[in-house]
Amino acid sequence: MENKDLTLVELVVKNHPGAMSHITGLFARRAFNLEGILCGSIGDGTRSKIYLLVRNDDLKEQIVKQLEKLYDVLSVTLHDDFNIRIFQNLDELIKQP
Amino acid sequence: MKLNGAELTIKLLERQGIKKIIGIPGGASLPLYDALYESNIEHILSRHEQGAAFMAQGISRATGKAAVCFATSGPGATNLITAIADAKLDSIPVIAITGQVSYSLIGTDAFQEVDAYGLTIPITKHNFLVRSIKELLYVIPEAFKIAQEGRPGPVLIDIPKNIQLAEIEIDVWPEIGAPLESINNLDLDYIKEISQVINSAKKPILYIGGGIISGNATNALKEFAEKNSIPVAATLMGLGAFPAKHPLYLSMVGMHGARYTNYLMNECDVLLAFGVRFDDRATGDMTKFCPNARIVHIDIDNSEINKIKTANLSISGNIKDVLASLTKYIDENPRTDWINHLNKTKEEHPFILPPEEDILHPINIIRYIASIVSEDTIIATDVGQHQMWVAQAYPFNKDRLLLTSGGLGTMGFGLPSAIGAAMAYPEKTVICFSGDGSILMNIQELATLADLKLNVKTIILNNKHLGLVRQQQELFYRKHYIASKFITNPDFATISNGFGVKGIDLSKEENPMAVLKDELLKPGPALINIPIKEDENVYPMVPPGKSNIEMIGGENNGK
Numbered sequence: 001m002e003n004k005d006l007t008l009v010e011l012v013v014k015n016h017p018g019a020m021s022h023i024t025g026l027f028a029r030r031a032f033n034l035e036g037i038l039c040g041s042i043g044d045g046t047r048s049k050i051y052l053l054v055r056n057d058d059l060k061e062q063i064v065k066q067l068e069k070l071y072d073v074l075s076v077t078l079h080d081d082f083n084i085r086i087f088q089n090l091d092e093l094i095k096q097p
Numbered sequence: 098m099k100l101n102g103a104e105l106t107i108k109l110l111e112r113q114g115i116k117k118i119i120g121i122p123g124g125a126s127l128p129l130y131d132a133l134y135e136s137n138i139e140h141i142l143s144r145h146e147q148g149a150a151f152m153a154q155g156i157s158r159a160t161g162k163a164a165v166c167f168a169t170s171g172p173g174a175t176n177l178i179t180a181i182a183d184a185k186l187d188s189i190p191v192i193a194i195t196g197q198v199s200y201s202l203i204g205t206d207a208f209q210e211v212d213a214y215g216l217t218i219p220i221t222k223h224n225f226l227v228r229s230i231k232e233l234l235y236v237i238p239e240a241f242k243i244a245q246e247g248r249p250g251p252v253l254i255d256i257p258k259n260i261q262l263a264e265i266e267i268d269v270w271p272e273i274g275a276p277l278e279s280i281n282n283l284d285l286d287y288i289k290e291i292s293q294v295i296n297s298a299k300k301p302i303l304y305i306g307g308g309i310i311s312g313n314a315t316n317a318l319k320e321f322a323e324k325n326s327i328p329v330a331a332t333l334m335g336l337g338a339f340p341a342k343h344p345l346y347l348s349m350v351g352m353h354g355a356r357y358t359n360y361l362m363n364e365c366d367v368l369l370a371f372g373v374r375f376d377d378r379a380t381g382d383m384t385k386f387c388p389n390a391r392i393v394h395i396d397i398d399n400s401e402i403n404k405i406k407t408a409n410l411s412i413s414g415n416i417k418d419v420l421a422s423l424t425k426y427i428d429e430n431p432r433t434d435w436i437n438h439l440n441k442t443k444e445e446h447p448f449i450l451p452p453e454e455d456i457l458h459p460i461n462i463i464r465y466i467a468s469i470v471s472e473d474t475i476i477a478t479d480v481g482q483h484q485m486w487v488a489q490a491y492p493f494n495k496d497r498l499l500l501t502s503g504g505l506g507t508m509g510f511g512l513p514s515a516i517g518a519a520m521a522y523p524e525k526t527v528i529c530f531s532g533d534g535s536i537l538m539n540i541q542e543l544a545t546l547a548d549l550k551l552n553v554k555t556i557i558l559n560n561k562h563l564g565l566v567r568q569q570q571e572l573f574y575r576k577h578y579i580a581s582k583f584i585t586n587p588d589f590a591t592i593s594n595g596f597g598v599k600g601i602d603l604s605k606e607e608n609p610m611a612v613l614k615d616e617l618l619k620p621g622p623a624l625i626n627i628p629i630k631e632d633e634n635v636y637p638m639v640p641p642g643k644s645n646i647e648m649i650g651g652e653n654n655g656k
Contacts, residue, residue, distance in 0.1 A: 018226060021218055029219045065400035071223040071243065 006035060007060060008079040009052040011067065015041050019072040023050065026070065032063050036087040047074065053087055056080070098268075102230045103128035103261040106194070107136045109237035112273055115165050117141060117156070117520055119149040123169025125209060126196030128261035130167075141520065141549070144541035146173050148513040150180030151539065153191045155517020158500045159475055161311070163190040163244045164517070170196050171209030174255070175216065179507055182220040184251040186504025187334060188311055190244035191251040193217075199259035200228065213255045222250030230263040238274030246276035248398040249311055283414065283422050291393055291410050292426035298367035300435050301327045304350060304387075306379075307334030307503065308372020308396055308416055310496040315339070317420035318371070324424055326432035327369065328439055330358050332379045334503040335372070337493035347439075348448065351379035352639045353485045356446035356652070359637075359645040361439060362387055370394045372416050375405035376504070385644035395419050448489065449636070449651050456610060457603075459483060459558045459629050460490045466528065466556070467491050469614050475500065475518045475527045479511035479535030482564035485635045487530050509538030512555060516542060519551035526552045526617070533559040533586065540592070546622045547597035554617055555593075555624040560631045561586050568634045572649065573641070593624035602626045 013019045020039065027034045036053035054063055060078070067076045100108065106129060110118070119141045122130045133140050143149040146168040156164035168177050174195040184191045198207040214226040223243050225236045233256070240252040295301055309318050315338050322329050322345050329339040330347040339346055347358045359381075362368070368390040373379070380386040383405060391409040394402055399413035412419055451458035456465070463486055476491060477500040478484040484501060493499050500518055502510040515529035536557055546553055560567075567581040593600030601616060603609035603625060616623050636650030 016228075018214055018218070018224075021215060025218045062400065062404060065402075065404075069398070069400055 005056055006053055006084065007056040008082040009054055009063065009067065010077040010079060011050040011052065011073055012042070012075045013048050013050055014072040014074065015046055015048040016072070019048065020050070022070050022072055023052075023067070026066055030062070030066060032059055038086065053084075099264055099266050101128065101132070101262055101264050102233055102256065103132040104135075105230065105233050105265060105267065106237060106256065106261070107132040107138065109233065109271075110165060111136060111138060112270065113163075113238070113241050114273075118165045118167055119143050119152040119517070120167025121146055121149060121169065121173060122167070123171075123173050123196065123209065125170035125198055125258045126167060126173070126261075128258065129194070129196060129256070140167075141545065143513065144544050145539065146176035147180050147509065148539050148542040148545065150177045150184070150191060150193060151510055151513035152517035152520065152542075152545075153193075154180060154184055154189050154510075155477065155500060155514035155519075156521045157184075157189050157191055157517075158514065159497055159518035159521045161313070161497065163192055163241050163249075165192045165194060168193065168195050169209065170198055170213065171211045173209075174211055174213035177253075178216060178220065179505075179509075181217060181251045181253065183502050183505040183507045183510065185220045185222065187502065188249045188307060189251065190249040192240050192244055193251060193253045195253065195255050196261070197226070197255045197257040200257040201259065203257065213253065217253045220251070221253050222248075224253040224255070226255045227257065227260050230260050230265045233260070234267075234271050238271050241274035242276055248308075248396075283412070283418060285422075287410075287412070288419075288422045289426050291412075292423055294367055294391060294393065294410060295325060295327070295369070295423070296428045296430070300365045300438075301325070301367040301369060302347070302362055302365040302387075302390075303327050303329040303339075303369045303371060304332070304362065304373055304379075305329060305335045305338055305371050306332040306373035307338075309335060309338035310372075312372060312397060312416040314372070314417035314420055315496045317417045317424070319343075321420045321424045321427070325427045325430050326436060328361065328436075330354070330362055332373055332376065332503070333488055333501060336488060336499050337496045338372075340494040341492040342494055349488050351381065351645060353489060353635050353637065354645070355448040355489070356637055356648055357439075357443045357448075359639070359648060360446055361442055363646045365390045367391050367393065370406075370408070371420070372396060374401045380405070381639045381645035381647075382643055385646075446653065449653065450490075457627065457629055459486045459633060462556070462558065462613075462627060462629075463487055463490045463530070465610065466613070466617065469617055470526055470528065473498065473525065475515070475522065475525055477501070477511045477515035477518060477527060477529045479529070479531040479538075480506045480508045481532045481535055482560070482568065482633070482635050483530050483532045483535075483558040485565070486558070489635075508535040511535060512539050512546070512553075513542045515553045515555070516546050516549065516551060519553050520549070523551060526554065528617070529553060529555045531555055531557050532564060533557055533561060533583070533589070534563045536589070537587070543593055543596035543598050543624070550621055552620055553622050557589055557624065557626045558629050559586070559589070559626055560629050560633065562631060564633070565635070567632070568638075571632070571634070572638070589624060589626040599623045600626070604628045
């Protein structure tokens with residue numbers, strides 16, 4: 001699904017306790033907006049996949065370049081075509097009684 | 098071989114070629130110090146951890162190689178932070194190793210526990226919290242690789258005490274951590290395209306920064322600039338990357354740059370931004386910076402491209418390789434018209450020197466000192482007016498001779514970084530220009546200097562003020578002087594003598610210049626207090642937020 005205002009950044013990162021701090025710290029320090037995060041370990045657990053929902057604006061280039069510089073970040077991919085409903089319906093994660 | 102984590106750490110540092118470590122021990126780093134007892138690495142005991150990290154910076158800035166400092170957990174680690182942040186902003190490879198409370202105590206608010214890893218995330222190039230002894234084999238060499246590879250920067254390694262004490266059997270040592278040689282896979286068509294832009298430019302200017310120095314590209318820059326006769330303007334961090342005495346040299350650009358430099362940059366049609374990051378102190382109002390120029394931006398850090406200023410042409414890569422490649426394709430061109438115009442602008446809007454008879458004018462003092470000491474003397478500065486006067490008036494003809502806190506602007510930088518540089522080059526004289534404000538921020542390191550008896554000469558240009566603050570209050574805050582004048586003024590010569598470093602006060606000397614000269618040419622440490630006019634200002638000055646051509650002062654007729 002196309003979403004013009006938002007874009008999805010897909011990261012593969014080294015899975016250790018500090019990796020997420022490096023990523024969220026970067027967004028705070030550089031005044032980048034972060035609209036949503038999804039994260040979980042992949043494969044044998046040495047790596048994680050993180051999806052960051054960010055605004056599709058002029059800062060996008062900087063966001064990608066700064067993320068690419070992080071030592072724990074192994075790859076950065078941008079997606080304009082993604083299912084935003086996942087972020088909009090996080091409440092569905094918890095099973096209703 | 099069976100080793101504990103501390104011994105392993107020290108062995109790995111020895112293998113990296115580290116000869117000196119500066120630090121202060123404490124509970125959580127005592128095993129590391131116990132391992133140092135058996136090592137041939139020399140430990141230098143500073144008097145504050147910030148001093149330790151700035152000494153490591155001094156070694157690193159003077160040599161270009163990574164240097165190491167140690168601190169214990171908690172306050173030891175937090176005291177390092179300013180100097181680590183300083184290294185980050187100026188891209189200096191420093192490795193800070195901190196002791197941490199044992200892993201089982203992490204998160205319990207144990208004695209001297211602080212989250213050194215969390216605190217240093219935004220101010221390091223990368224950092225590690227070591228979670229097992231085995232990780233040390235990877236982390237220590239890797240830290241040296243990270244610190245020195247690409248755009249250099251500081252790396253912190255936090256090692257919990259239990260890991261320092263854990264044991265491991267070592268059969269095979271890891272490779273020594275070193276930066277990968279940059280692979281030269283430049284796109285030749287693109288290089289030719291840039292060369293074409295340069296060849297067809299009428300008024301090109303090189304705007305160069307610290308990247309030329311950290312990229313070891315000073316010779317490549319000179320060949321490039323000379324072949325096509327391109328004038329060179331430097332940022333504060335770029336001073337020395339191009340010889341000050343060279344006819345193509347335009348001196349420093351920006352807030353306290355010379356008038357002719359800022360005027361000529363405003364006119365240029367092609368701006369060759371090489372190893373620079375368009376810092377606001379260099380560019381002034383960005384929207385009005387080099388308004389007529391096509392921008393060619395070369396930097397090793399891809400994230401600097403288009404960060405502040407969108408480039409028309411750019412390469413993210415090794416500046417030395419790019420310069421060498423471009424030099425092949427640019428024309429030999431004397432650029433007579435542009436150079437004549439440059440010389441005329443320089444004549445019309447020169448950097449104004451104070452009258453010669455005003456011998457205690459800071460610029461005259463700086464030039465006098467430059468005339469006495471040898472050309473390879475290392476100059477460290479603190480931060481403030483004296484720093485800007487040095488940047489304006491001291492002729493730096495080679496790289497790595499100016500150690501100054503450019504990005505972070507840290508008062509207290511000067512003395513410990515000068516001591517660090519003198520550790521790296523004990524045969525050299527190192528001069529630290531400081532102010533009466535800055536020197537007090539790390540004056541305790543005079544004790545370390547007294548221990549080491551290195552040839553560090555501290556010159557305090559003493560105006561009894563936080564001079565640059567006072568200047569801004571005078572110019573931009575309706576002379577509302579607040580918190581910029583010191584109520585009392587310490588006797589710095591006496592203080593220095595008290596530390597065991599010879600102190601001299603030129604206000605008490607009948608022939609101050611002769612005493613100054615005599616002292617600078619003697620071996621050993623000294624501190625020389627020089628009273629200067631309290632309300633001397635640094636000119637020209639671009640008011641904050643204004644464009645670089647809207648300078649105040651430093652005009653031919655007048656102040």
